[in-house]
Amino acid sequence: MAPLLAARPRLWGILIVSNSAEFDISHIRLGDRPLIVCDVDDVVLQFIGPFQLYLKSLGHEFLPRSFRLHGNIVSLADGVALEDQHVSRLILEFFEAQESWQTPIDPVVSTLERLSDDADVLFLTAMPPQFSAHRRRLLDSAGLTFPLLASEQPKGPIVQALHGGRDLPVVFIDDMARNLHSVKEHVADCLLIHLMPDSPVHRFAPAAAENIARARDWAHAAELIDQHLAAHTISRANPAA
Numbered sequence: 301m302a303p304l305l306a307a308r309p310r311l312w313g314i315l316i317v318s319n320s321a322e323f324d325i326s327h328i329r330l331g332d333r334p335l336i337v338c339d340v341d342d343v344v345l346q347f348i349g350p351f352q353l354y355l356k357s358l359g360h361e362f363l364p365r366s367f368r369l370h371g372n373i374v375s376l377a378d379g380v381a382l383e384d385q386h387v388s389r390l391i392l393e394f395f396e397a398q399e400s401w402q403t404p405i406d407p408v409v410s411t412l413e414r415l416s417d418d419a420d421v422l423f424l425t426a427m428p429p430q431f432s433a434h435r436r437r438l439l440d441s442a443g444l445t446f447p448l449l450a451s452e453q454p455k456g457p458i459v460q461a462l463h464g465g466r467d468l469p470v471v472f473i474d475d476m477a478r479n480l481h482s483v484k485e486h487v488a489d490c491l492l493i494h495l496m497p498d499s500p501v502h503r504f505a506p507a508a509a510e511n512i513a514r515a516r517d518w519a520h521a522a523e524l525i526d527q528h529l530a531a532h533t534i535s536r537a538n539p540a541a
């Protein structure tokens with residue numbers, strides 16, 4: 301069995317190897333500065349709102365009864381829940397059509413632009429890689445031109461491979477507790493920020509571990525990031541402090 305992660309964190313040209321797929325991150329170039337890794341759906345781009353509108357356009361409705369899509373999408377005609385296979389297909393079709401539906405969460409564009417003065421920003425989206433080009437075009441059209449990785453593999457090993465053991469601050473932002481926990485497990489001293497929309501379905505979202513920061517919105521997330529970067533600068537200037 302191939303190792304889950306076969307990476308050389310300090311070298312460029314890294315390949316992450318899972319049992320069946322290779323995931324190439326060799327095109328990612330990081331500077332000698334902090335790294336901010338951002339999830340995309342419901343963190344940078346609206347997802348749940350546009351997805352609900354998309355479903356309505358097809359005669360379906362999402363009922364926020366728990367924190368999952370499968371089992372909670374019903375036909376508007378008869379109220380019967382769609383089969384899991386049908387829901388999975390709708391999610392893929394939405395990714396295909398994302399450019400017509402999804403828009404940035406305000407004020408992510410100006411916030412990331414400002415943060416990118418001092419840090420590398422990278423998008424890590426949990427989406428089948430075949431929709432990368434669609435997402436790339438959508439992000440570019442919004443002025444979000446930062447590098448993008450699309451993968452359905454656990455996020456912790458990916459952030460670990462990207463950041464390696466660099467003595468530089470690293471930040472990870474996501475709306476899913478499981479992704480935050482994966483990065484927490486693999487990347488020491490990472491500032492983890494739980495950022496999610498105030499939507500009916502997100503009220504059912506599993507809570508993140510207590511020591512993971514919860515941001516109210518992008519302005520709050522930016523404040524937490526600024527504090528984290530400033531603390532690192534101070535500790536570097538005063539290593540004995």
Ligand SMILES: [Mg+2]
Nearest residue numbers: 339341342475
């Ligand atoms: Mg997300």
